[in-house]
Amino acid sequence: MQKGDVYLVFDRYYEYSTKDVTRSARNTEASRVHQLKVTTELPSQKVILTVTENKKQLIDIICTELKGDVSFHRNHIQNHKLIITSQDKTPIEISNRGLIINRGDINTTHEEADVIIVQQMLMAAKEKPTSITVLSDDTDVFVLLLHYYLEDGLKFMVSMESPIKDRAIVDIGKTVEKHIDIIPEILAAHALSGCDTVACCFGIGKSTVLKVVRSGLLSLLGQSDAPLPSVIQQATKFMTACYGQNNSDTMSNARLSAWAAKTDKGYTSTPKLCSLPPTSETFEENVKRAHHQASIWRAVKDADPPELDVEKYGWKKDETNRSLVPTTVPDTVSLAPDAVLRLIRCGCESDTPCRSSRCGCxxxxxxxxxxCVCHDGICCNTNAL
Structure with missing residues (x-):
């Protein structure tokens, strides 16, 4: 606060969020919801950061304390401003030793802090500062900073610094200058190759992706008005190249070619299925999710994210938990050919057949x-996809 204005941004937590899967994965380490208060001792960091309800409470406490701490206002908020963005769409600004106003001019309904951070950086850039420091170590933020630094033609110093002490400080401008040939496609490539809301393809890391990225190859991904078949076609061409299967026109063909190569003479073991490219049907659902995510990233400069029906972009609504789950394959697609399904049959004959994982199906x-043997009885295998 002594050097310049501070923009403090927190994640938001909406129902039916595409971040639900990532957050649920974190919740496996802890699940208890605590009643947090300023006067009580905080639980461990793991308990706070892995349970959404605990994080929401902590954010509310921090924001309330920052707004109400008169001593902090007098001693630290004198010549500069503190802008806080939390659950409400309207950020608040604290200045002049305690003057609090609503910043309706920077209203936003974006959910992700990653997006809002870059959005507010671009707004601050309009005031022509000499430099801006973004305090974050998130890869999504890094990619977005690179993309928009180039797109907006920024010239001043923008640096990205980790909250963890002694880590390297990244000069965004110099990074853009050094990698100018791939920056235009890096946002789409990052979304497609794996992020919080999009699964990565086995064995295809970011280094592999960066070798394939070139101008125009993923120009449609994230363009919300682009025809989805064209987006999928571009993404397929890109990912088959990542797998070294440039002659394959579909992911299923690339999968077949990779299988043939891995079972050719000289190989003594059968390759793991996860090491192969995904099937076309599975990949297309992943492309839809990547397209949806990239569309949000491309809308950073808009107050609201694009109005897209998530159920058309690789997600299903879980009405019970009011959350989203990814679609692995469309409901109309069998998980295996009929001939294979006929070979997979269980022999469960108990009073409650197919109740445990001992059931082959x-x-x-x-x-x-x-x-299956259980066909004429009461089968308990009701949770299978």
Whole structure:
């Protein structure tokens, strides 16, 4: 606060969020919801940061204390401003030793702090500062800073610094200058190759992706008005190149070619299926999610994210938990050819057949069929996809 204005941004937590899967994965380490108060001792960091309800409470406490701490206002907020963005769409500004106003001019309904951080950096850039420091170590923020630094033609110093002491400080301008040939495509490539809301393809790391990136190859990903078939076609061409299968026109063909190469003469073991390219049907659902995410990133300069129906972009609504779950394959697509499904049958004959993972169908995440022994009884395999 002694050197310049500070923009403090917190994540938001909406129902039916595309971040639900990532947050649920974190919740496996802790699940208890605490009643947090300023006067009580905080639970461990893991308990706070892995349970959404605990994080929301902590954010509310921090924001309330910052707004109400008169001593802090008098001693630290004198010549500069503190702008706080939390759950409400309207950020608040604290200045002049305690003057609090609503900043309706920077209203935003974006959910992700990553997006809001870059959005507010671009707004601050309009005041022509000599430098801006972004305090974050998130890869999404880094990619967005590179993209918009180039797109907006910024010339002043923008640096990205980790909150963790003694880590390197990244000069965004110099990074853009050094990698100017790939920056135009880096946002789309990052979304497609894996981020919080999009699964990565096995064995395809960011270094592989950066070798394939070139201008125009992913020009449609994230353009919300682009025809989805064209987006998928571009993404397929890009990902088959990442797998070294440039002659394959579909991911399924690339998968077949990779399988043939891995089972050719000289190989003594069968390759793991996860090491192969995904099928076309599975990949297309992932492309839809990447397209949706990239569309949000491309809307950083807008107050609101694009109004897209998430159920058309690789997600399903879980009405019970009011959350989203990714679609692995469309409901109309079988998990395996009919000939293969007929070979997979269970022999469960108990009073409650197919109740445990000892059921061959359940363990394979398949529904029991008319070929199974349990067919004429009361099958308990009701959770299979």
């Amino acid at each position: 359940r363990s394979a995440d398949l529904s029991c069929t008319m070929f």
